[in-house]
Amino acid sequence: MISYKKYTLDNGLRVLMHEDRSTTLAAMNILYNVGSRDEDPGSTGMAHLFEHLMFGGTAQIPDYDKQLLLAGGENNAFTNTDITNYYLTLPAENIETAFWLESDRMNLIDFSQRNLDIQKSVVIEEYKQRYLNQPYGDAMLLMRPLAYRIHPYRWPAIGMDISHIHDVTLDKVREFFFTHYAPNNAILTLTGNFRTREAVRMAKKWFGRIERRNVKPVDRPAEPEQTEARSLEVEKDVPADALYKAWHTVPRAGNDFYTLDLITDLLAGGESGRLYNKLVRQKKLFSEINAYITSDIDPGIALLHGRLMKDVDIRSAEEAVLKVIDELKEKPPSSHEMEKVRNKYESSNVFANTSILNKAVNLSFFELTGNPDLINTEVDLYRKTSRSMVTEAARKYFDPASCSTLYYRSSRDQK
Amino acid sequence: MIKPPVRPVTPGRIPEAVALKLDNGIPVFLIEAGTEDVIRIDFTFDAGQAWENRPLTASAVNRMLTEGSQNFSSSKLNRTLDFHGAFYNLYCDRDRAGILVFFLSKHVEKILELAREILFLPVFPEREFKAQMKKRLRWFLVNRDKVANIAMDQFYESVFGKEHPYGKQVVQEDFKNLSRDCLADFHVRHYTPGRLAVVISGRIHKDTVPLLNRFFGALRPQAADVTRSGYELKASEIKRVHIEKKGALQTAIRIGSPAINKLHPDYPGLKIVDVILGGYFNSRLMKNIREEKGLTYGIHSIITSALLSGFKVISTEVSKKNTPKATDEICREIELLRRVAVEKDELEVVRNYMLGEMVRMFDGPFALAESFRSVWDFGLDNSYYYRLVRKIKTIEPDEITALATTYYNIDDMYQITAG
Numbered sequence: 001m002i003s004y005k006k007y008t009l010d011n012g013l014r015v016l017m018h019e020d021r022s023t024t025l026a027a028m029n030i031l032y033n034v035g036s037r038d039e040d041p042g043s044t045g046m047a048h049l050f051e052h053l054m055f056g057g058t059a060q061i062p063d064y065d066k067q068l069l070l071a072g073g074e075n076n077a078f079t080n081t082d083i084t085n086y087y088l089t090l091p092a093e094n095i096e097t098a099f100w101l102e103s104d105r106m107n108l109i110d111f112s113q114r115n116l117d118i119q120k121s122v123v124i125e126e127y128k129q130r131y132l133n134q135p136y137g138d139a140m141l142l143m144r145p146l147a148y149r150i151h152p153y154r155w156p157a158i159g160m161d162i163s164h165i166h167d168v169t170l171d172k173v174r175e176f177f178f179t180h181y182a183p184n185n186a187i188l189t190l191t192g193n194f195r196t197r198e199a200v201r202m203a204k205k206w207f208g209r210i211e212r213r214n215v216k217p218v219d220r221p222a223e224p225e226q227t228e229a230r231s232l233e234v235e236k237d238v239p240a241d242a243l244y245k246a247w248h249t250v251p252r253a254g255n256d257f258y259t260l261d262l263i264t265d266l267l268a269g270g271e272s273g274r275l276y277n278k279l280v281r282q283k284k285l286f287s288e289i290n291a292y293i294t295s296d297i298d299p300g301i302a303l304l305h306g307r308l309m310k311d312v313d314i315r316s317a318e319e320a321v322l323k324v325i326d327e328l329k330e331k332p333p334s335s336h337e338m339e340k341v342r343n344k345y346e347s348s349n350v351f352a353n354t355s356i357l358n359k360a361v362n363l364s365f366f367e368l369t370g371n372p373d374l375i376n377t378e379v380d381l382y383r384k385t386s387r388s389m390v391t392e393a394a395r396k397y398f399d400p401a402s403c404s405t406l407y408y409r410s411s412r413d414q415k
Numbered sequence: 416m417i418k419p420p421v422r423p424v425t426p427g428r429i430p431e432a433v434a435l436k437l438d439n440g441i442p443v444f445l446i447e448a449g450t451e452d453v454i455r456i457d458f459t460f461d462a463g464q465a466w467e468n469r470p471l472t473a474s475a476v477n478r479m480l481t482e483g484s485q486n487f488s489s490s491k492l493n494r495t496l497d498f499h500g501a502f503y504n505l506y507c508d509r510d511r512a513g514i515l516v517f518f519l520s521k522h523v524e525k526i527l528e529l530a531r532e533i534l535f536l537p538v539f540p541e542r543e544f545k546a547q548m549k550k551r552l553r554w555f556l557v558n559r560d561k562v563a564n565i566a567m568d569q570f571y572e573s574v575f576g577k578e579h580p581y582g583k584q585v586v587q588e589d590f591k592n593l594s595r596d597c598l599a600d601f602h603v604r605h606y607t608p609g610r611l612a613v614v615i616s617g618r619i620h621k622d623t624v625p626l627l628n629r630f631f632g633a634l635r636p637q638a639a640d641v642t643r644s645g646y647e648l649k650a651s652e653i654k655r656v657h658i659e660k661k662g663a664l665q666t667a668i669r670i671g672s673p674a675i676n677k678l679h680p681d682y683p684g685l686k687i688v689d690v691i692l693g694g695y696f697n698s699r700l701m702k703n704i705r706e707e708k709g710l711t712y713g714i715h716s717i718i719t720s721a722l723l724s725g726f727k728v729i730s731t732e733v734s735k736k737n738t739p740k741a742t743d744e745i746c747r748e749i750e751l752l753r754r755v756a757v758e759k760d761e762l763e764v765v766r767n768y769m770l771g772e773m774v775r776m777f778d779g780p781f782a783l784a785e786s787f788r789s790v791w792d793f794g795l796d797n798s799y800y801y802r803l804v805r806k807i808k809t810i811e812p813d814e815i816t817a818l819a820t821t822y823y824n825i826d827d828m829y830q831i832t833a834g
Contacts, residue, residue: 022450023778024427065697069764072424072771091774096419104416121709125665129712129732133664135560206416237662239556271481271493281490284546287553309553340498347500347519354451354779 002359002375005196006367007203011212012184015203016363016372018191020356026092026192029360030102031368033187034180035082036159037152037298038218045123045159048079049168050176052119054086058110064101071097079157082297083368089357092193096202103206106186109177113170123165127158135238139305139408146232146404147246147301151223182213189364191356223248223299226402233407240287241308243318244406246301247398249293253369257293258381259393264291264302265341266333266390267324272340274324275306284309285317297369302397314407328394332387345382424770426804429777429797432614432787435624438632441608443624446616446787449780452520454617457784458534459513462605464580465643465723469597470589473580475548476598476606477507480514482543484532489543492529499525509581509721511792512605523620531630534606544595552590563732565658566667566833573656573829574673574726576649581721583646609636612791616784648673648724651829658833666738666834670745671728672827676720677793681818683806685727687765688818689718692752693729695768699748700729708744710737720793727822735834742830749828752819756812769807773800 004018039046054077055064068075073090088098131137140156148154159165188207190199226248250256267275268291275289289306308317352358359375366372374381432444467473481503482489496503501518514533518526558564568584575582608631615623650673675682686694693700693716700714714731733741776786790799 020450022448024774025778066764067418069695069697069768069771071421072767072774074768074771074775089775091422091424091771093422094424097421100416100419118706118709122705122712125710125732125734126712128664128734133562133732135557209416239560240553270497272490272497277490280550281546284549287550307553307557309549336498340494343500344497347502350451350453350519351502351517354449354453354781 002353002363004363004372004375006372007200009183009204009208011208011210012182013203013207013210014187014367015200016187016189016367017194017196017199018189018359018363019194019196020192020359023193023356024092025089025356026095026098026190026194027087027089027356027360028095028098028102029085029087029189029357029364030106031187031189031364032084032086032181033185033368034084035080036155036157037081037220038180039152039155041152041155041160042164043168043172044155044161044164045157046168046172046176047084047180048157048159049119049123049165050173051077051079051084052123053111053115053173054105054109056110056112056115056119058104058108061101061104062110064105067097067101073098081153081157083365085361085364087357087361089192095190095194095199099202099206102188103210106181106183106207107210109181111170111173111177116168116170116173120165120168123158124162127162127165131158136242136408139242139244139406142232142234143244143246143303143404143406146230146406147226147248148223150221151298152220153223153296153298153300178213179216182215183207183210184212185215187364187367189360189367191360191363220298226404229400229403229405231405231407233409235409235411237412238408238410239412240310241312241314241410242305242408243308243314243321244303244305244408245318245321246303246404248402249300249302249397251299252295252297253371254299256393256397258378259385259389260293260302260397262338262341262345262382262385263328263390263394264293265344266328266337267291267304269341269344274327275304275321278324279306279317279320283320285312285320314409318405325394325398329391329398332391335387338385338387338390342382342385346379349379424767424774426770426773426777429786429800430783431797437628439608439634439636441611441613441631441636443613443615443627444787444791445619445623446614446780446783447619448783449617452618453780454518454520454523454615454619454623455781455784456516456526456530457513457614457788458516458530459511459612459614459788460606461510461610462512462601463508463510465510466605466641467580467601468644469592470580470583470585471593472597472601473512474507475551475593476601477505477512478551479539479544479547479598480505480533480537482547483538483540485536485538487529487532492532495525495529501526520618520620523623524626527626527630534611535634537602539595539599539602541595544598548590548593552587555585555587555590562660562663562665562667562833563730565660566669566831567730569656569658569833570669570671570728570829570831573651573653573831574671575724576647576651578646579648580644580646581648581723604641607637608634614784614787616780654828655830656832660834663735663834665732666735666832667730667732668738668741668745669728669730669831670742670828671726672829674718674725674727674822676722676725677790677795677799681822682720682725683803684810684814684818685822686718686803687769687807687810688752688815688822689716689727690769691757691761691765691815692716692748695765697764697768699751700745703748704731704741704744710734710741722793738832738834746825749819749823749825753816753823755816757815759812762810762812762815766807770804773804773807
């Protein structure tokens with residue numbers, strides 16, 4: 001049981017606090033409610049580039065990293081389609097340094113052309129390193145626009161194209177900051193060894209002075225229902241063929257989220273998952289296969305991908321995959337198998353709570369979805385998922401007409 | 416607003432592991448910590464790559480441990496572990512190999528029963544073995560497509576030698592040259608009670624030790640007839656190697672050399688030198704090559720210990736056209752470290768960063784167990800960490816220059832590129 005307190009400042013900043021006296025550390029997480037789904041299609045990758053700029057210093061504190069290091073701290077950040085999330089840990093007695101640093105850069109960042117230019121090059125190298133210079137690294141760059149036609153999930157957080165990152169101007173950066181970085185658009189979570197009363201005092205002292213900003217809600221087009229199967233075939237210089245399939249699912253806060261999560265666990269949760277057992281171990285069609293659902297605020301996808309063994313035909317491999325999925329539609333899993341995936345979830349949840357940093361990140365995210373209690377109650381929602389719910393959801397969501405398929409072929413002679 | 420005062424970062428006493436022995440002498444270390452009812456067990460054997468004479472042997476044996484045992488098929492083994500919500504990692508390092516299991520404390524009995532099957536009763540079924548090798552060959556081909564791996568593998572070969580298991584590069588044929596019998600033989604010799612240690616951390620269930628004795632305490636400690644790999648460590652004469660990768664957008668750079676390991680008295684000081692150069696986010700290499708020139712997404716330097724030798728290596732990926740520029744800058748930073756005394760201000764940052772790291776290294780049951788292993792492997796104990804803390808607090812700029820001059824000589828360093 002994770003007990004936490006919530007306090008909202010006058011400027012709209014939500015503060016969540018969870019005391020954990022078993023550690024000498026404290027963690028601070030700041031979630032900004034802005035991700036790549038808030039971007040303009042002509043200027044994608046902005047939220048992520050901005051994350052890089054947040055380390056460029058302010059007029060008050062030109063060297064964020066150095067100051068945190070002097071207090072024994074460590075930090076990082078990530079940007080995804082929905083959020084930009086900054087986190088740090090430090091010895092608990094220096095927690096006020098975290099308030100000082102994070103409130104300062106929420107207040108006003110120092111924008112310079114030089115820093116913008118350098119971070120653009122860094123992000124472009126990141127783009128190459130993670131997406132373009134890896135075998136299959138661009139698969140999700142291809143899958144997203146296949147599965148999403150209109151919704152901003154059609155581009156990844158790093159951006160649709162390198163040229164978008166090139167073209168960002170200082171004016172755009174400034175505008176982005178003032179429309180999205182605001183106390184009333186952020187969630188601050190503290191976990192670790194501190195007193196809640198003290199944390200509230202420090203939150204008021206450091207963040208209370210920042211004024212509420214005019215955060216314009218972004219009007220995002222809803223993705224229309226997909227009624228026809230889509231596919232794309234590419235041939236690239238990779239060692240083996242790979243298969244990618246996506247089906248439209250539900251938002252993170254949607255009713256069937258837990259059932260769908262358990263379905264992908266039944267399919268691909270570890271080596272005892274059905275796909276692994278049948279298609280890797282028994283039939284030897286794939287060298288690896290995986291499936292999961294995205295945890296997105298807007299309706300997400302269930303994604304399946306596998307790499308083929310030598311001399312296996314990609315269409316027959318696909319048929320074999322669909323057969324495994326169809327079994328779930330036809331016959332409910334045994335009680336024992338259901339118990340297995342529920343136990344596995346329960347255990348991974350306990351493990352997630354062994355880290356103060358995880359707890360801070362998760363509490364922030366649950367607060368964003370509207371229900372921070374979920375950090376404690378989700379286990380029951382998984383527990384309540386029944387065998388018939390699995391069959392129903394499998395039929396409803398794993399519909400061939402709402403599926404997008406990428407055939408990622410190898411141009412090489414198979415060794 | 417006034418900057419809040421910063422308290423000096425002070426790593427406290429490190430909780431000592433409780434050491435005991437099972438009835439047959441297997442050493443067990445217990446580290447009680449944490450708030451959740453979870454346990455991490457590390458079954459670790461003297462069975463890493465250093466003990467193999469044929470590439471892939473040690474790692475293939477390790478991977479096959481969960482592919483079927485006397486009483487469980489591979490599917491049943493995995494199904495049972497999953498049913499009990501357990502997670503496991505099989506691992507095979509340069510020196511040691513084994514399995515790490517994470518599970519809820521209440522399942523300790525079942526997990527230990529399965530662990531005995533996995534570790535001491537595997538049968539290496541021919542069919543599973545063949546499938547496993549084919550599958551691993553596919554993984555290998557994908558990994559060898561990444562410039563980072565191509566450069567790293569060549570770096571190890573250059574630094575440790577073409578033949579020694581620390582350096583020998585795996586090639587496609589190696590996957591065909593292994594046999595099931597050869598794995599079974601390696602297993603019999605190396606996965607023995609006499610070569611095993613068990614490190615347990617978390618909220619340790621009170622029945623854990625009696626259960627360990629029940630499942631492992633009666634196994635007979637055979638006198639194993641084993642020797643390390645017959646090959647010698649031998650660094651290459653050729654200092655610069657480039658491997659061409661057609662169509663690559665970036666070049667992976669690896670610059671480094673063999674180094675002393677944890678057993679050497681200079682090691683703590685050298686660790687600090689390495690951090691200044693490239694061991695943290697604000698390091699000189701990061702500042703220069705990423706934050707000032709924007710040449711890369713990341714550049715890191717690390718010094719690593721293995722039993723027979725250590726090594727230090729600087730790693731980065733840059734656009735092909737920027738490779739000479741990045742390499743020159745790396746060499747320039749090394750020269751600076753040798754010639755110019757570190758400023759007080761910078762040293763203060765490094766001291767605090769490293770002390771903060773040392774607090775994190777002992778926070779919680781999992782971190783404690785990892786930190787325990789990384790000294791125990793070398794026959795050291797927590798006094799190594801206290802020595803390191805003292806060195807971090809007291810090292811002076813002239814000692815840093817002296818260490819850099821002794822250990823960082825650009826002419827001795829290997830420069831490997833792939834791209």
